[in-house]
Each structure stands twice: as C-alpha cells, then as structure tokens.
Amino acid sequence: MNVKNLSLAISTASIIAVSGFFSPAFSAGKNLTVVLSEEPDIVDPCEATRSNVGRIVKQNVSETLVEIDPKDGSIKARLATGWTQKDKLTWHFDIRKGVKFHDGEDLNAKSVVKSIQRALNPKYDCEIRTKFFGNMSVTASAIGSHTVSIKTKKPQPIMPALMGTMTIVSPNTQEAKGVRNPQGTGPYVFGTWTPGQSVTLKRFSGYWGDKPEVENVNYVFRKESAVRAAMVKTGEADIAPNIAVQDATDSKMDFSYFNSETARLRIDMTRKPLDDIRVRKAMNLAIDLDALKGTIFADGVVPQTQIIVPSINGHNPRLKPWPYNLKEAKRLVAEAKADGVDVGKEIIMIGRLGIYPNHTEAMEAMHAMLTEAGFNLKIKMMETAGWLNFLSRPYAEDRGPTLVQAQHDNNNGDAVFSMFNKYACKGAQSTTCDSKVEAGIEAATVAIGDKRRDTWQEVQRRLHQDIVPDVQMFHMVGFSRVNPRINFTPSISTNSELQVSQVKFN
Amino acid sequence: MKQYLTKRILSSLLAIIGLFIMVFFLARLTGDPGHLYLPIDAPLEVRKEFSEKHGFNDPIYIQFSRFVIDLANGDFGDSLRKQRPAIDVVLEALPVTLSLAAVSMFIALIGAILIGSLAAYRPNGVFDRISRVVSLTAASAPDFWVAITAILIFSVSLRWLPTSGIGGLPYWIMPIGILLIRPLGLLVQVVRGSMITALSSDYVKTARAKGVREKVVIFKHGLRNGLLPVITVAGDQAAAIANGAVIVETIFGWPGIGKLMIDSILQRDFAVVQASILITAIVILSINIIIDIAYAVLDPRIRHK
Numbered sequence: 001m002n003v004k005n006l007s008l009a010i011s012t013a014s015i016i017a018v019s020g021f022f023s024p025a026f027s028a029g030k031n032l033t034v035v036l037s038e039e040p041d042i043v044d045p046c047e048a049t050r051s052n053v054g055r056i057v058k059q060n061v062s063e064t065l066v067e068i069d070p071k072d073g074s075i076k077a078r079l080a081t082g083w084t085q086k087d088k089l090t091w092h093f094d095i096r097k098g099v100k101f102h103d104g105e106d107l108n109a110k111s112v113v114k115s116i117q118r119a120l121n122p123k124y125d126c127e128i129r130t131k132f133f134g135n136m137s138v139t140a141s142a143i144g145s146h147t148v149s150i151k152t153k154k155p156q157p158i159m160p161a162l163m164g165t166m167t168i169v170s171p172n173t174q175e176a177k178g179v180r181n182p183q184g185t186g187p188y189v190f191g192t193w194t195p196g197q198s199v200t201l202k203r204f205s206g207y208w209g210d211k212p213e214v215e216n217v218n219y220v221f222r223k224e225s226a227v228r229a230a231m232v233k234t235g236e237a238d239i240a241p242n243i244a245v246q247d248a249t250d251s252k253m254d255f256s257y258f259n260s261e262t263a264r265l266r267i268d269m270t271r272k273p274l275d276d277i278r279v280r281k282a283m284n285l286a287i288d289l290d291a292l293k294g295t296i297f298a299d300g301v302v303p304q305t306q307i308i309v310p311s312i313n314g315h316n317p318r319l320k321p322w323p324y325n326l327k328e329a330k331r332l333v334a335e336a337k338a339d340g341v342d343v344g345k346e347i348i349m350i351g352r353l354g355i356y357p358n359h360t361e362a363m364e365a366m367h368a369m370l371t372e373a374g375f376n377l378k379i380k381m382m383e384t385a386g387w388l389n390f391l392s393r394p395y396a397e398d399r400g401p402t403l404v405q406a407q408h409d410n411n412n413g414d415a416v417f418s419m420f421n422k423y424a425c426k427g428a429q430s431t432t433c434d435s436k437v438e439a440g441i442e443a444a445t446v447a448i449g450d451k452r453r454d455t456w457q458e459v460q461r462r463l464h465q466d467i468v469p470d471v472q473m474f475h476m477v478g479f480s481r482v483n484p485r486i487n488f489t490p491s492i493s494t495n496s497e498l499q500v501s502q503v504k505f506n
Numbered sequence: 507m508k509q510y511l512t513k514r515i516l517s518s519l520l521a522i523i524g525l526f527i528m529v530f531f532l533a534r535l536t537g538d539p540g541h542l543y544l545p546i547d548a549p550l551e552v553r554k555e556f557s558e559k560h561g562f563n564d565p566i567y568i569q570f571s572r573f574v575i576d577l578a579n580g581d582f583g584d585s586l587r588k589q590r591p592a593i594d595v596v597l598e599a600l601p602v603t604l605s606l607a608a609v610s611m612f613i614a615l616i617g618a619i620l621i622g623s624l625a626a627y628r629p630n631g632v633f634d635r636i637s638r639v640v641s642l643t644a645a646s647a648p649d650f651w652v653a654i655t656a657i658l659i660f661s662v663s664l665r666w667l668p669t670s671g672i673g674g675l676p677y678w679i680m681p682i683g684i685l686l687i688r689p690l691g692l693l694v695q696v697v698r699g700s701m702i703t704a705l706s707s708d709y710v711k712t713a714r715a716k717g718v719r720e721k722v723v724i725f726k727h728g729l730r731n732g733l734l735p736v737i738t739v740a741g742d743q744a745a746a747i748a749n750g751a752v753i754v755e756t757i758f759g760w761p762g763i764g765k766l767m768i769d770s771i772l773q774r775d776f777a778v779v780q781a782s783i784l785i786t787a788i789v790i791l792s793i794n795i796i797i798d799i800a801y802a803v804l805d806p807r808i809r810h811k
Contacts, residue, residue: 039761041589130544130545130556131548178589195761196761197759222757226654226658227757227758234661383772384772385537392541392546
C-alpha cells in the first residue's frame with residue numbers, strides 16, 4: 001500500500017463515517033422526549049422533592065392531595081376535593097372518589113393513610129419526610145371511606161401546603177425501601193427504566209382527569225447543558241427544562257422563568273468582624289447588583305430583599321433592595337475601624353462549584369467589589385461536601401469569618417419552609433439569634449390568614465433592615481429550551497416538576 | 507512462563523488487597539455521606555438518626571470489620587443512593603466503558619501501525635511531516651472542547667450525526683472518534699520512532715540485501731520488533747480508557763464506569779466507590795498481564811528468560 005492508496009482509504013472511510021445516510025432518532029408524533037441534566041438514582045415518589053425525580057414522577061405518575069399554584073402560591077385540589085381544619089391540631093381531607101391506582105387498587109382513605117405512613121416511616125430515608133416532616137409528629141387515620149384525618153402534636157396551619165409535597169402511592173408499594181417502578185394515580189404509568197439511558201412513561205387510560213395530549217414520554221439524561229440545548233435544537237428532544245444562560249441563545253426556543261431560587265452570601269454573624277452590623281451593611285452597600293445583572297448573572301434576575309420569592313406567602317413587597325453606595329460603605333467600614341473593629345481581618349468567601357452558572361466569576365466580581373470597600377477577603381471554591389461543612393451545622397469551632405455562597409429554593413407556597421432553617425437560633429444554616437426574629441418565626445409558624453402573612457412580613461423587614469444576616473443578591477431565573485412543535489411554558493415549578501399533561505402540540 | 511504468570515497474578519492480588527484497604531479508609535476521610543444524601547434543610551436530629559441507622563457513626567474499625575465480613579460473603583453492600591447492590595450498578599456500567607475502550611483502542615492501534623509505519627518508511631518525507639503535525643495536534647487536543655465542537659458541527663449544523671446517546675453505528679462515531687484521538691496521536695509517534703529504529707537495523711538491511719519484498723520487510727521484519735514499545739504505550743492508553751472515559755461518557759450520555767466513579771465519589775456512595783475501584787483495578791491488572799503475555803509472544807528472549 002502506498003501513501004496515495006492509504007490517503008484514499010482514510011478519506012473514503014471518513015466520508016462514509018459522516019455521510020448523511022445516518023438519521024438520528026427524532027422525537028415525533030404524540031411522543032415527547034425530555035432531556036434532563038441528571039439521571040435519578042431512584043424514582044420513588046417519596047423522593048419527588050429532588051428535582052430529577054420530581055420532574056419525572058410528580059403529578060405525572062404520582063399525584064399529591066393538593067397542589068400549589070405556581071402563579072400565586074395558592075392551594076388547588078388534586079386527589080383531595082376539599083380540606084378543613086377541625087381544630088388547631090387536626091385537619092380533614094376529603095379524598096376524590098372513583099380514582100384508581102395504576103395497579104388497579106382504589107384510591108380511598110385507607111390507601112392514602114398507608115401512603116402517608118410509608119413516607120413518614122423512619123426506617124425509610126424518604127426525602128419528603130427528612131425535608132418537610134423531620135421535626136414533626138404526624139398521625140394519619142381514615143375516618144370514613146374517603147376522609148382522612150391528619151393530627152399533629154403542634155399546630156400546623158399550613159398542613160394543606162405540606163400535603164402538596166406528599167406524593168400518594170399504591171398500597172401495594174413496598175415499605176421502607178425505595179421502588180424502581182412506582183404505582184400512582186397520575187395521568188402516566190411508569191414504563192421502563194434503562195439505567196444510565198432513559199426512563200419512559202405511557203398515558204394511563206384509566207386516569208380520572210382530562211386525557212392529556214402526550215401519549216408517551218421518554219426521559220434521557222445529559223449532564224452538559226450545551227448538549228441538552230443541541231438536542232432540542234436538532235429535534236432529538238422536545239424540552240430541556242434547564243440549560244445554562246450561555247446556551248440560551250435562540251429567542252424562538254428559549255424561555256427564562258423565575259425558578260424560585262434566591263442567591264445570597266450567608267454572613268457568619270458569630271465571627272468578628274462580621275458580628276458588627278456596620279460591617280454587614282457596608283458589604284451590602286458595596287455590591288453593585290446592576291453591574292452583575294446581564295453580565296455574570298442573567299438579564300432577568302431581580303435584586304432580592306428576602307430569601308423567598310414574591311409568589312410565596314410571607315414575602316414583604318415593601319422592602320427595597322440595598323442600593324450600591326460605595327462611599328457610604330467605606331464610611332461605615334471606617335467608622336467600625338475607629339471603634340476598634342478589626343475590619344482588616346481576613347474573611348474567607350466559601351464558594352460552591354456549580355451552584356449556579358458563572359459561580360466562580362460571581363465570587364470574583366463580589367470579591368473585587370468588597371475589596372474596594374476596604375475588606376480583606378480570600379475566595380475558596382469547593383465541591384458540595386466541603387462547602388456544606390461551612391453552610392450547615394455543626395459548624396467547626398475554630399472557623400474564621402466566612403461569607404458562604406448560597407442559594408435557596410422555596411416554591412412550596414409559604415415562608416415557613418425557609419425561615420426556621422435559615423434564621424432561627426437553632427436553624428441548621430443560621431448564624432443569627434435575634435429574639436424578635438425568633439418570636440416572629442414561632443408566631444408566624446402557627447398563625448393563619450392575614451396574621452400569618454403580616455407576621456412573616458415583619459420578620460422579613462427585621463432581617464433586612466435590622467439584622468442583615470446576608471449579602472443579598474438576586475431572585476434567580478432559569479432557562480428552558482422548548483421545541484417549537486410543543487406548546488409549553490416553563491414556570492416557577494419547572495424547577496422541581498414538569499407536568500406532561502400540560503404539554504400540548506402545536 | 508507459567509511460573510512468571512503465577513507470580514504476576516499473585517502480586518496483582520496483593521496490589522488489589524492493598525488498594526482496597528486504602529480506598530476504604532480514604533473514602534471515609536471525606537466525611538459523613540448523610541450530609542450529602544439528606545436535603546440541605548434536614549434538621550440536625552434527622553441527620554443524626556440517618557448516620558446512626560447506616561452505621562456511619564460507628565468507630566472506623568467496626569465499619570471496616572463489617573465491610574471485610576460482607577466482602578468475604580461476596581457482598582459489596584448496597585448503594586446508598588440507588589438502593590440496590592453496588593456490584594450490580596458497577597457491572598451495568600463496566601461493559602459500556604469496556605466496549606468504548608476496546609473499539610477505540612482497536613481502531614487507534616490499527617491506524618497508528620499503518621500511519622506510523624508509512625511515516626517511518628520515508629522519514630522527513632511529506633507523509634511523515636503531515637502525520638507528525640496531525641498526530642502531535644491530536645495527542646494534545648482537549649477532549650471536552652473537541653467533543654462539544656464536534657456536536658455543534660456534525661449534529662447541530664450538518665445534522666449528520668446524533669448529538670449523543672447510545673444506539674446503532676451513528677451513535678458510536680463521535681464518542682469513538684473523540685476517544686481515539688489522543689491514543690492514536692501518541693501511538694503514531696511511538697510506532698514511527700520504533701519503526702525508524704527497526705528499519706535501520708542490520709537484520710532489515712540483510713533482508714533487503716536478500717531481495718525480500720518491501721512490504722514484507724516493513725510489516726514482518728520491522729513491525730514485529732518495532733511493536734514492543736507500542737504495546738507498552740497501547741496498554742497504558744487502554745488502561746486509562748478502561749479507568750473511565752469520563753469526558754466522553756459525560757458529554758455523550760454513555761453511562762460508563764468513569765462517570766459512575768466520579769459521581770459516587772462526589773456523593774460519598776462508599777459501596778459503589780469500593781466496588782467500582784475494585785472492578786476497574788481487576789480490569790487494569792488484567793490488561794497488564796495481557797501486555798506481558800503479548801511481550802513474551804512477540805519477543806522470544808522474554809519467553810526464554
């Protein structure tokens with residue numbers, strides 16, 4: 001073989017290899033392909049609070065008694081047709097009649113009770129329990145064929161909202177262990193799971209509600225945002241619920257939406273010089289949020305004044321974001337220094353890799369802004385495991401002053417899901433302990449109606465103006481890419497679920 | 507040869523045991539898996555309860571003895587995350603990586619032998635110069651960038667190939683193409699170098715003087731001797747891919763062992779970390795033994811030693 005022959009062979013092979021004879025599998029007909037960033041480890045509806053599980057099973061395979069309207073945080077009926085608070089500790093839920101599980105079992109009070117008991121069983125590390133019911137004593141019982149009573153030891157005025165997290169599964173579901181083929185009442189039956197490749201759902205012919213347009217759903221998993229965006233662009237997928245801002249380049253396909261995440265730098269108020277409020281105020285005044293918006297952060301982000309987004313009950317709309325005022329920030333730093341506060345002490349900025357797009361650039365920009373105001377800072381970027389050691393208790397005793405890059409997601413309708421952990425004296429991620437905040441959290445947690453809202457709003461005001469436990473940044477936006485053949489608009493709940501029944505074909 | 511192989515296998519077994527003990531203790535130095543498994547907002551009581559239930563609070567020697575006893579019974583433990591036997595999870599991922607490694611190394615080896623030999627036939631000729639530049643570029647190309655660029659060109663712009671996923675031949679082209687670039691580049695360099703040495707040796711000159719055909723001189727006399735260093739490098743490259751073609755697996759959505767290992771380390775899923783490292787170590791040590799055998803087959807001097 002001479003050089004000429006070899007070159008010819010290589011060229012021919014290359015042409016064959018990349019020739020247009022190959023046609024990739026495209027999503028078509030009434031079938032839908034969704035490309036997610038991560039494959040779930042398990043698809044048990046009890047783990048539906050994990051976004052990669054929730055986007056597959058929540059309200060598709062397994063439904064909740066109620067659901068939270070993403071627009072305003074109000075509670076809507078789903079498997080429960082009504083609910084009433086009988087006394088401070090007891091709620092009754094009326095269960096929808098004529099509903100079947102995918103395995104043929106009837107939905108009734110007994111099956112709902114069994115499902116709740118399964119989720120709350122301490123032998124099973126169900127995330128719904130560990131996230132929402134960890135400190136709570138709950139007893140569910142059937143008081144009629146289609147009425148469930150839920151009793152708690154402490155008043156739970158937001159029990160309906162809590163039930164919006166509780167996915168209901170068939171009474172035949174195995175106890176104390178996650179399942180790989182969940183049986184719910186939703187509009188889609190769990191089909192197949194090929195580990196590492198795909199999960200499929202198919203339309204449930206016996207569904208109690210309206211018949212959805214999509215017949216079959218195929219979920220595939222690609223870690224790289226650029227690949228997910230490319231898959232929708234080429235027609236291999238119909239929806240990529242989350243893509244990075246730099247990949248959202250097609251105005252016809254890409255949607256931005258408030259994703260219920262709120263970004264901040266958590267200030268460790270127990271360490272000097274961060275225990276001085278002038279220092280904390282100066283930090284907020286030193287951050288030029290307008291300069292970050294549309295550059296390092298997406299254009300649609302909104303400067304935040306509190307850790308919850310406007311659609312959540314308890315959000316205080318009267319608060320104003322910290323203005324950028326470097327001169328005032330420098331004055332406060334100088335004043336603190338004159339009073340003996342060691343403002344030159346090194347403060348570590350703890351960042352988490354991948355926490356949001358441009359995570360490191362955001363830290364570097366804020367480092368520069370805070371340095372300009374007169375602080376001495378150093379950035380440490382970490383993987384989740386190391387970062388958690390700084391964010392959550394138990395904190396190391398010998399730690400120095402830190403600002404921890406953090407982001408919090410609450411689309412569950414009420415501020416209670418955020419406030420205790422973040423700002424109560426014993427909160428898992430709190431470094432503050434203020435008697436007024438503490439009393440406010442306690443009072444709001446058991447209050448109802450306007451009183452509840454007002455109490456939360458006062459807590460938010462106190463934190464924002466008088467305590468300043470965070471360097472406040474933005475309510476964040478997410479980006480989805482949607483194939484034009486699909487009619488689907490992402491919302492705040494797209495961060496945690498993706499109801500296929502809402503997808504229509506154009 | 508038999509004695510040599512027995513010795514080699516025994517030393518490999520010792521290495522695996524040592525590695526396994528090391529992995530067990532190093533993994534536990536990273537911290538409590540509960541911190542990563544439970545939601546960030548989980549109360550402290552729940553965290554304590556979780557650690558106690560799964561034995562993460564037990565003294566390390568108790569955890570180790572439990573692990574050794576389970577292992578003696580062939581039980582690697584259950585994946586904390588996937589809630590099923592860790593060995594099942596690993597054995598699902600292994601064939602994906604092995605098939606990627608086998609196909610890409612086969613193509614890289616054949617390509618490198620052809621290109622390297624032809625380049626060595628006329629050192630500093632046009633073909634040699636072109637192949638040198640191309641192979642050096644290939645050996646230093648960053649996988650991630652090449653993969654994303656390839657998707658944008660061949661999938662998004664030209665629509666010739668699927669962006670990613672597992673399927674028929676079209677789905678293999680980009681992952682294999684990306685994966686073989688570096689080994690191919692390296693191997694072309696090695697084949698070229700060793701073939702230049704082999705083709706200028708006395709026995710090749712003798713063969714030419716006896717009128718042996720040029721094709722036979724290159725591919726039989728030259729190549730057989732020139733292949734020894736190639737096998738070493740090819741073995742290293744194969745082992746590196748078998749250890750996890752992480753970037754290709756991640757970008758193209760091939761659920762291989764590299765991606766699994768990285769994910770399980772980041773999630774502190776100890777049982778999967780241990781099982782995947784053990785299985786990978788066995789594969790790599792097997793590759794090394796195969797290389798030793800190949801050496802002996804190609805070089806009678808090693809056989810006779």
